[in-house]
Amino acid sequence: MNVARLAAVDAAQAARVLSEVREATLAGRRARIAPRPVIGQSWERMLRSGLDPERDRRSGVLSEDEVRYRRARSPLRQVLPVLREGLLSVADVAHHIMVVADAEGRVLWREGSRPVLRKADGLGFQLGADWREDVVGTNGVGTPAVVRRPVQVFGGEHFVRSQTSWTCTGAPITDPRDGRLLGVVDVSGPLETMHPATLAWVESVAKLAEARLRELHAASLDRLRAVAAPVLARLDGRALVVDRDGWTVAVSGMPYVRRVALPKSLSPGRRWLPVPGSCAVEPLAGGWLLRAEDDVPAGAGSRVVLDLARPGRCELTVESPAGSWSRELSPRHAELLYLLAEHPSGRGAAGLAEDLFGDPSRTVTVRAEMSRIRRYLGDVLRHRPYRFHENAEVEVVLPDDPRDLLPQSTAPALARRRAAAGAVP
Incomplete structure (x- = not known):
């Protein structure tokens, strides 16, 4: 049964069906209709975590000052005009609201129909509220952040009973x-106001926002490139100029690298970075000048920590005698690095393609x-076959429940590991 189409034709019947599915499934009985996979998997995560579906659980709301601080630091502030233009005019007429939350699930912006905003207040869906999935259950903010794809949650598909009169559709916005x-x-409102096309609508606007972020980044790199060109022209030896996030705008005397992994807090002076190694760091307007000095071997004595403990938010940290740095990983890079950690002796491109896609011929994508x-890990990662440096200490931090390992991943190797964990009595 297509729940979205049923909701559009007969909201009351859809509510009854979803309520029956929810009650049966959460009670451990076989439901007449199985929940959609994305919903069923989310419910399983909630049950394993011990979240009570009958308890309206809420986390502390951020202060107004903290909300303003996060807004000022969020890249999403740059695409609010795109989101408003694409969503608000329709949302207000259709009695919906638009909600924008940060990567931690905190509601930073909330606009739209005033009556619906008041109803949202009653659910705790207010500015500064924490709507992570593991805090308030299956929902249109927290669940898309975990699975990293758009999700529509209809009424009774919410895990917590108090939210079952509500329907929300959310799409993640990622750094392109x-x-x-x-x-x-997220676009939210009462169940009877939602439409099956809402999912495609919200997803398309999220993609427009990502395209706008891509344009803004290209413009900022062009501005920094104009500053970098005369600086590098006066230098001898190896050097490169990067923006504040490590994206390269110009190089001199060395191969081009797309991005340099920078520590979270970089300051001028002598530093070690995966690329170019030991270097002098000097500030430029909007970026950094990195002047290479004597190289320090990157892999020897390094400690690599792959933190996969938080679903939907994976981080890599590399520590060495010369310095350390951290980087948030994309879902695909988290998958690949986990697979390499599982194969210390190395894994070829065909083996990784088999692990990721069930198809050993898809080596082009893997390579x-x-x-x-390798552009940001430098010599810490070897190839032929792909593997971590033999002298690097590699630690993988897993979720408390191994069934929550990279839940957004559809890779056969990851699915087998989660299934094996679920089969252990």
């Missing part, structure tokens, strides 16, 4: 440069992604 999750845009990873 590296796949990092920036937040989620392209591994090339991107």
